[in-house]
Amino acid sequence: MAKPVLLVVDDDKDTLQLIARDLERNYGRQYRVLTALVGRDALKTLRQLKDRNEQAALILANLRLADMTGVELLREAHNLFPEAKRALLTTFRDTETALKSLDETRIDDYLIKPCQPPEQNLYPVLDDLLTDWSARSRPPVAGLRVVGGRFSAKSHQVRDFLVRNCVPFEWIDIERDEEARRLVGETRDEPTRLPIVLFPDGSRLMQPTNAEIARKIGLKMRPEGAFYDLVIVGGGPSGLAAAVYGASEGLRTVMVERHAPGGQAGSSPMIENYLGFPAGLSGADLARRAVAQAKKFKVEIVTPQLVTKVRVEGPLRTVTLGDDSDLRCHVVLVATGVQWRRLDVPGIDKLIGAGVYYGGTLAEAFFCRDEDVYIVGGANSAGQAAVSFSRYARTVTMLVREESLSESMSRYLIDQIAATKNIKVRLRTTVVEVHGDQRLEAITIYDAAKGEKEIISTNALFIFIGALPHTEWLAEIIETDDHGFILTGPDLQRGRGEGHWPRGWTLERDPFWLESSKPGIFAAGDVRHGSVKRVAAGVGEGATAVQFIHQYLASAER
Numbered sequence: 001m002a003k004p005v006l007l008v009v010d011d012d013k014d015t016l017q018l019i020a021r022d023l024e025r026n027y028g029r030q031y032r033v034l035t036a037l038v039g040r041d042a043l044k045t046l047r048q049l050k051d052r053n054e055q056a057a058l059i060l061a062n063l064r065l066a067d068m069t070g071v072e073l074l075r076e077a078h079n080l081f082p083e084a085k086r087a088l089l090t091t092f093r094d095t096e097t098a099l100k101s102l103d104e105t106r107i108d109d110y111l112i113k114p115c116q117p118p119e120q121n122l123y124p125v126l127d128d129l130l131t132d133w134s135a136r137s138r139p140p141v142a143g144l145r146v147v148g149g150r151f152s153a154k155s156h157q158v159r160d161f162l163v164r165n166c167v168p169f170e171w172i173d174i175e176r177d178e179e180a181r182r183l184v185g186e187t188r189d190e191p192t193r194l195p196i197v198l199f200p201d202g203s204r205l206m207q208p209t210n211a212e213i214a215r216k217i218g219l220k221m222r223p224e225g226a227f228y229d230l231v232i233v234g235g236g237p238s239g240l241a242a243a244v245y246g247a248s249e250g251l252r253t254v255m256v257e258r259h260a261p262g263g264q265a266g267s268s269p270m271i272e273n274y275l276g277f278p279a280g281l282s283g284a285d286l287a288r289r290a291v292a293q294a295k296k297f298k299v300e301i302v303t304p305q306l307v308t309k310v311r312v313e314g315p316l317r318t319v320t321l322g323d324d325s326d327l328r329c330h331v332v333l334v335a336t337g338v339q340w341r342r343l344d345v346p347g348i349d350k351l352i353g354a355g356v357y358y359g360g361t362l363a364e365a366f367f368c369r370d371e372d373v374y375i376v377g378g379a380n381s382a383g384q385a386a387v388s389f390s391r392y393a394r395t396v397t398m399l400v401r402e403e404s405l406s407e408s409m410s411r412y413l414i415d416q417i418a419a420t421k422n423i424k425v426r427l428r429t430t431v432v433e434v435h436g437d438q439r440l441e442a443i444t445i446y447d448a449a450k451g452e453k454e455i456i457s458t459n460a461l462f463i464f465i466g467a468l469p470h471t472e473w474l475a476e477i478i479e480t481d482d483h484g485f486i487l488t489g490p491d492l493q494r495g496r497g498e499g500h501w502p503r504g505w506t507l508e509r510d511p512f513w514l515e516s517s518k519p520g521i522f523a524a525g526d527v528r529h530g531s532v533k534r535v536a537a538g539v540g541e542g543a544t545a546v547q548f549i550h551q552y553l554a555s556a557e558r
């Protein structure tokens with residue numbers, strides 16, 4: 001297979017040669033470096049690559065070219081290679097213009113010329129972009145393959161599990177692909193149950209559970225040790241941050257995650273407001289980076305594995321896992337976040353995963369190419385999904401119950417939505433019924449402004465309507481508010497007055513800020529009462545919890 005291409009486009013011949021030389025030196029073993037002096041030639045090269053079924057990994061274009069702008073070129077390039085990373089080359093004086101383009105056209109980054117020395121001003125940015133690209137790019141044919149139906153809930157579950165665990169795979173659609181029928185045909189000796197997962201070693205699993213796939217691809221579902229300083233329940237941003245800080249500061253740490261590291265953030269197509277990433281980054285990229293960082297500090301990541309119970313016996317905390325095994329520790333941090341609230345309308349339950357989806361990753365967006373997609377919800381998560389789906393879908397319609405988006409959505413997203421031609425927002429509109437037998441075929445919506453119902457044909461409905469914690473399994477142990485969010489620190493004294501401790505609290509000190517009503521059980525992130533429900537806030541709380549955990553461990557009184 002030909003090496004993926006790095007394409008540099010600049011009408012200044014000296015700069016072009018300098019950058020191409022630096023790229024060749026650092027990336028030449030894995031990538032082929034191509035150059036073009038004008039946009040027209042660059043597009044010609046990209047079309048040829050596409051015709052030959054080759055891959056473009058990265059396109060670097062100067063902001064100003066003789067025949068078009070770099071932004072125009074990168075926009076065209078995106079149509080040819082949607083997964084390729086794109087960056088603008090610019091001068092210091094043009095930085096503002098470059099930054100504006102990042103915002104408007106979803107270009108991944110910019111570099112200030114002459115990018116010297118490359119070790120400082122070129123390679124760090126490109127290393128990041130190329131790592132992201134290779135994590136997402138299509139796998140070689142010899143990799144893992146999944147044969148299934150787009151509108152099968154079981155296929156969706158397998159796809160979602162692999163995507164969220166950053167396992168590259170080739171999707172083969174039984175309805176569209178000759179190859180799929182041939183592969184399925186080979187298994188006629190037993191009745192075919194889709195999806196089928198084909199592993200590189202030639203083995204296959206029919207309709208596998210997440211646990212079966214996990215075992216096969218080598219995910220760790222059992223902890224190695226029996227005792228830890230810190231057990232973190234939940235692998236979203238809060239849990240991952242606590243894992244990194246805990247382990248890097250010497251705590252023997254295990255993180256137990258029931259689905260895949262990344263949590264809700266892992267399903268976000270583009271996080272724009274996380275500090276340090278001016279071009280935004282997808283939740284999957286954030287999760288992948290955080291997992292790598294946690295592993296660097298020797299955090300044990302146990303997934304997929306559910307935590308079902310926590311017991312307190314003196315200074316010992318015992319966590320029970322989904323397979324009924326126990327894990328003992330000094331401290332538990334609950335970072336279990338929230339889950340999507342269900343939309344309760346007739347016909348919906350049987351179509352979940354078969355056209356109706358709660359949340360939606362970029363992987364689902366690819367499937368909606370040239371389709372009319374409907375999104376329920378008017379908060380940031382729904383807005384982000386609309387913007388990212390609009391790159392693939394023919395139209396995206398947001399169905400919003402409120403009278404305006406400004407009540408629930410950040411200004412930057414409202415502006416992006418307004419500027420995106422194929423996104424339509426229908427205010428004061430709710431879904432009242434969904435239709436379809438094997439797959440979603442239509443929805444009935446109610447437009448409160450007109451007082452009318454309308455039936456609309458669609459194969460794709462994505463629901464983003466707020467979320468609630470699932471803390472029932474902790475209810476007997478720790479105090480929560482009326483919605484199940486965990487009370488911590490000063491919130492435990494609410495209504496009791498200062499110095500009045502929670503029920504059953506036996507220590508002479510007050511609970512630490514992120515400590516629950518049981519000493520040594522802490523909570524961080526969205527699951528906590530009063531939390532801010534942002535990635536940065538979750539990361540901050542995860543990191544801060546570790547400070548209090550140290551204080552807890554150091555105190556004579558436990």
Ligand SMILES: Cc1cc2nc3c(=O)[nH]c(=O)nc-3n(C[C@H](O)[C@H](O)[C@H](O)COP(=O)(O)OP(=O)(O)OC[C@H]3O[C@@H](n4cnc5c(N)ncnc54)[C@H](O)[C@@H]3O)c2cc1C
Pocket residue numbers: 233234235236237238239256257258259260261262263264265266267268269270271272273274305306307308335336337338339359360380381382384524525526527532533534535536538
């Ligand atoms: C689509 C979308 C887009 C978003 N975009 C942004 C954005 O742009 N900017 C921003 O700041 N915020 C954004 N948010 C919000 C942000 O993602 C959350 O605030 C953040 O993920 C909360 O992190 P957390 O670790 O507290 O919880 P979560 O991310 O919810 O993670 C909790 C984890 O715990 C696991 N878990 C739950 N119960 C158990 C159990 N019993 N055993 C084991 N594991 C368990 C879950 O599987 C999950 O992985 C977005 C959210 C969504 C859904």
